[in-house]
Amino acid sequence: LDLWLIATFPALNLDIDDYPAIKEYLEQFLPKLNQTGEPFIDKNDEKQKTRKKTGNKWFETQDQIAYWNEFNKEKIVWKRIGSILKFAYDDKKNYCLDSTCIATGENIKYIMGYLNSKISKYYLSKEAPRTGTGDLIISVQALEPNPIPQISKEQQKPFETLVDYILFLKAQDLKFHGIKYELMPVYFEQIIDGMVYELYFEEILKEADKDIIQYLGELPEIENLSTDEQKMNIIENIFNKLHDNGHKVKNHLFYMDTIEEIKIIEGK
DNA sequence: CGGATCCACCGACGCTCAAG
């Protein structure tokens, strides 16, 4: 299945006459497509408005989007406004609308993992501006001052690998596999939450013998494995090991909210 | 069960601001 995206960004300076099939298709939506903001009467005698007034041509999008090529890069995508914060990873060149934001650049998987962590959500819920109805506005302005711990590529590795595990698991039909498999991505997310706490409160956690990063052990990469079965086997083995009640990671995570700072962040 | 009601969310709007 081939899907084509028609993206008539003004910044592309397209001549619609070079694309007769697209022109013919879009013309059926005139005069609605005009960007004059003027009202008009449609076929059913209903009063309608053309699109908002801009200097752009009738077949073009409303916003300039000179940065359109950023959509083709590895990126984080999130909904700008809402009560539930989710930061998604995309390397499939998805284009998205004004109701979302994207971020491209370095360290994408680590930053995505961080932004989805409890500590980041706590920070945003305190610091980000809100709409009149109380929804959070997670704009560029809200994210820029976010104190994301800057760590080396080497330190980012376990974050990235766990992100890969979670992305793989969430792409599977976990209900079909069973309840244990549904728990796996949830637990790996908890581990990342704990790792981010450790970046912030390393001294406190080590003092209380509740740190986890040094106990994670080897987390094998899955991206070069050829079959989903191989990936699932690796991930399940790691899960079995880290989720065992005798394992320090499980034990330390379970009691992490005895730390006062973490208790506050988790609202307990 | 079907209709009424609610509510979170999406897409789009109108606007400001910056730079040239």
Place this chain on the structure above:
DNA sequence: CTTGAGCGTCGGTGGATCCG
């Protein structure tokens, strides 16, 4: 002036839930 980024708001929608 034009181009371009992006902020905060709002109406409509559709899924979820309630209720008779």
